[in-house]
Amino acid sequence: MFLQSRRLKVSCIVFALFGAFGCTTFLRHLPENTIESKLYKITPLGTSYEVATNKLAKRFSAIQFDDQNGFEFQGWPEPPRLVGIKSIEVDFGDYSLIPLFPIVTTSVTAYWGFDHNGKLIEIWVWKCSNSI
Numbered sequence: 001m002f003l004q005s006r007r008l009k010v011s012c013i014v015f016a017l018f019g020a021f022g023c024t025t026f027l028r029h030l031p032e033n034t035i036e037s038k039l040y041k042i043t044p045l046g047t048s049y050e051v052a053t054n055k056l057a058k059r060f061s062a063i064q065f066d067d068q069n070g071f072e073f074q075g076w077p078e079p080p081r082l083v084g085i086k087s088i089e090v091d092f093g094d095y096s097l098i099p100l101f102p103i104v105t106t107s108v109t110a111y112w113g114f115d116h117n118g119k120l121i122e123i124w125v126w127k128c129s130n131s132i
């Protein structure tokens with residue numbers, strides 16, 4: 001009985017920590033289009049800038065809001081282009097395929113672009129890999 005109770009407590013702590021910190025940790029390892037699909041479920045196209053800022057601020061900590069500028073899409077092979085007139089940026093952090101010997105690290109950032117009516121028009125996830 002004691003062992004089952006202890007396992008339950010440990011499980012609750014692990015799930016609580018994953019809920020608090022695991023969202024961005026888990027997301028950043030997924031392919032860009034998969035991350036984008038998950039983010040569109042949180043903030044579908046047409047979501048207002050105000051609603052998106054409220055929802056995203058509750059979910060992510062490394063977040064920046066810019067109600068004066070859109071973001072620059074830099075996805076290869078397309079040429080760079082400006083998306084929207086307002087934007088939100090969330091930094092999902094960095095990861096390495098070999099954590100103890102990070103020869104190559106990948107940083108993951110998501111961008112939300114909003115039109116002149118303040119409606120979401122695009123989400124873009126950018127993974128940038130660097131090596132030594």
